[in-house]
Amino acid sequence: MGETPLLIWAVSDGRAGMENQVMGLAEAVARLTPAYIERKRIAIRAPFDRLPRMLMGPSLSRLSADSDSLDPPWPDLWIGCGRRVVPLSIEMKRHVPMVVQTQDPRARLGGFDLVIPPEHDELKGDNVFPILGSPNRLEENRLRTEAGMLIEDLGLDEDQRYAAVLIGGDSKDYQMTGPVTTLMLEALAAAEDEGYRLLITPSRRTPEFVKHHLREALPDAWIWDGEPVGRVVNPYFGMLGVAERFYVTGESANMLTDAAFTGKPIHMLPLEGGAPKWQRFHQALEDRNILKPHCGPDDQWTYEPLRETDRAAAEILRRMGR
Template sequence: MSERSGNQPLTIWAVSDGRAGIENQALGLAEAVARLTPAEITVKRLKYRSAFARLPNGLRITPRALLAAKSDQIAPPWPDLWIATGRASLPFSRRVRRWSGGQTFVVQTQDPRGGLDDFDLMVAPEHDGVAGPNVLSIVGSPHRITPERLSDAWPAFAERIDPLPRPRVAVLIGGKSKAFDLPEAHAATLADRIVQAVTAAGGSALVTFSRRTPEAARRVMTARLSALPGWVWDGEGPNPLFAFLHAADHILVTEDSANMATEAASTGKPVQVLDLPGGGRKFDRLHARLRELGVARRFDGDLESWRYRPLAETDRAAREVLRRMVGGSEG
């Protein structure tokens, strides 16, 4: 990558398919870099034309020609730093160094399933087991959570949350994925256990669901958790997640999402993991690591309190990005 003028901010593209859980990884890392050096961040959301949406990446040899009109276009002037996440971004990430004539430093998060030499740096979840000279392994995934961001989110929701009795329990519910499921019967049992624990503590619940939460599970959990003091967010209006995390004394999170677990672990607040049917070795490794670090424990029906040093893996990754941009992979 060529030298920039010391007066020019770093230009960064955060590239993904636009889904929140995917985009937040690229954008979170971009924002962490921008906290270390002056930078201008541009979010790029990729949408393929419907005829090519399911095409294997190996066949997307001219990916720019396959983008839909509603997609952000990928064209010069190229950024100094390209940070991308997700399958949709891979055909572009593998080519942008050549397109830019070597001017763009290319960072990819998540496991690309091979072809590591196409990237200047891979920021990969430790539990994925990816290794190489251009790989930085981190616990969990990059994200956007910082104490400042949580604090900034608080005033917009303080009037509704502040009167709620403590302890306040943030409840982050995921759902169906390749590895896990959340059937209605299990959701009902889970909700009952949460109600019992929060009631016993004399507290309140701040509940949010993901897009992957099955509708039947959402309905039964909403009905049962609404019996508690608190707020079960229905998905309408501004998202109160950051305010929930700011206000919480405890965090309960379903085990299906590395993103949610990592975000919770960055708060320094007790994180208890809610079991779901299913599982996989990668998730087992992640949760074992979080327990080893003193961050998380299994939820056994009681709210527990303890302290730990908040995870700051996104900031560590940002420092490594800048180190390699300036000095290369050695050192």
């Protein structure tokens, strides 16, 4: 007889960056052992949703009407992400055999069975398992399948070389200014000169003036407008599968580590600003040969594809004795 399938709750506030982490980690666990995954999107009702996390109090009793329910039967494994989920994770430790929180919870570490933060946060503890970047939902078969659909639905030439351009925007530590936008456009134009067709996806944080300059300066590039592309709601995974080279803005650990999943060359597009933790993160990517500063669009290099989500999933199961 095989092991009884795990019931996993993947819990976030529903924002894409948070949900991708919990779903990606849950899916990675399910690739290693039989499991059922339930996605939970939580919301806290007013006025408690405006309180700082430390003042929020018991959160199970303060879920709003549009929140997914958190009722028994309890899962075997709870995976949470985001500051609104932290109090729930701490409460759930009374009911759930294994409570995992991604990112730095900024709370007492003893409230969780396992914390999975990015290495550059330098969080330490017996129940801390740092990874380079953050968990993601990448899987080789999915990239291959969605790449095929993207090629077919966009009518792409399979003999053409493609570069995926993943553009973020302003954050707490970085700003997308006019001067760095000029540098970005110069780097992308050089890639086109080298024979690459650009597939560009801006994010919700990308300033409108940057999108305007991309359209004006790179008329031959394909730029995603946010609408479904044929059979694919979001072409992101297909772009990762199609591209032979990546250009990624440096403020997004998610996008940089997603690109590193492929083992293909990555050029980091500079932004204004920075912080020590980001310097540590970028240096870690350089140390693994993932990023190579000052390289041009004709330089080729390889590295071991990044598989940190699978490594974290194996650690969860090890601690669960599975």
